[in-house]
Amino acid sequence: MVGGHRERAARIRADIERGRHDPASFRAALLSVPPGERDDWVDRVLGLGELPDDDPELPAGCVPYLPCSVDALLRVIEQARVRASDVFVDVGSGLGRAAALVHLLTGASVIGLEIQPRLVLAARDLAARLLLSRASYVEGDAAKLAGFITIGSIFFLYCPFSGDRLAKVVADLESIARTRTIRVCCVDLPMPACPWLVPEPPIAPDLAVYRSTLCEEPFRREGTVSRVVRS
Numbered sequence: 076m077v078g079g080h081r082e083r084a085a086r087i088r089a090d091i092e093r094g095r096h097d098p099a100s101f102r103a104a105l106l107s108v109p110p111g112e113r114d115d116w117v118d119r120v121l122g123l124g125e126l127p128d129d130d131p132e133l134p135a136g137c138v139p140y141l142p143c144s145v146d147a148l149l150r151v152i153e154q155a156r157v158r159a160s161d162v163f164v165d166v167g168s169g170l171g172r173a174a175a176l177v178h179l180l181t182g183a184s185v186i187g188l189e190i191q192p193r194l195v196l197a198a199r200d201l202a203a204r205l206l207l208s209r210a211s212y213v214e215g216d217a218a219k220l221a222g223f224i225t226i227g228s229i230f231f232l233y234c235p236f237s238g239d240r241l242a243k244v245v246a247d248l249e250s251i252a253r254t255r256t257i258r259v260c261c262v263d264l265p266m267p268a269c270p271w272l273v274p275e276p277p278i279a280p281d282l283a284v285y286r287s288t289l290c291e292e293p294f295r296r297e298g299t300v301s302r303v304v305r306s
């Protein structure tokens with residue numbers, strides 16, 4: 076990474092730690108970094124080092140921690156149209172990196188659900204260091220917790236698990252989707268067939284964004300208002 080980007084990352088980190096942050100200028104700074112260097116740049120801004128070891132007691136079927144790439148997260152933000160008014164839920168949030176980045180880029184509130192206690196502590200430490208008052212991290216099995224996060228508007232899954240746990244999360248999200256339209260974003264994760272989740276036109280092979288169709292609230296799309304019809 077060239078010195079200029081490294082220095083800018085250090086300056087931005089210092090600003091964030093002093094409570095001086097603006098999503099638009101943060102996004103412009105990130106986009107000025109070449110794509111191949113963005114993950115390293117974000118780790119510098121967030122003050123993250125080596126990947127942590129996973130808990131040996133991680134239950135079978137639960138995928139170990141691996142951070143989602145910055146470019147995949149930029150695509151999630153674009154395709155799911157994440158806004159400051161959203162509540163973005165990271166299902167399997169690891170060190171809190173993805174949720175923190177989405178918050179810094181969009182101003183959205185973020186909630187992470189994570190089964191590994193040490194990662195939850197590290198994520199809370201990250202949020203405290205960067206004064207991210209609208210980021211919170213909950214410890215537990217996301218398959219049991221996700222349905223209780225009724226304030227969530229966007230649920231993000233970077234391959235935390237599949238099979239029965241994924242089916243349970245999808246079933247539990249249905250009751251939230253009956254109250255208002257939600258979006259479900261999956262990176263590298265095939266979704267089970269679900270009649271109330273409609274895929275958005277794909278923009279990348281690793282990303283699928285779905286919109287729920289159970290609620291009749293108006294849904295704003297790029298300046299127009301269209302009505303989502305109950306199926």
Ligand SMILES: C[S@@+](CC[C@H](N)C(=O)[O-])C[C@H]1O[C@@H](n2cnc3c(N)ncnc32)[C@H](O)[C@@H]1O
Pocket residue numbers: 136137138139140141142143165166167168169170172173188189190191194215216217218233234235236240
């Ligand atoms: C592939 S990593 C994704 C991390 C993060 N979402 C990101 O994009 O950077 C999957 C994460 O899900 C967590 N996980 C796996 N099974 C889980 C479960 N049942 N409940 C909550 N978290 C789980 C793992 O501990 C790991 O941190």
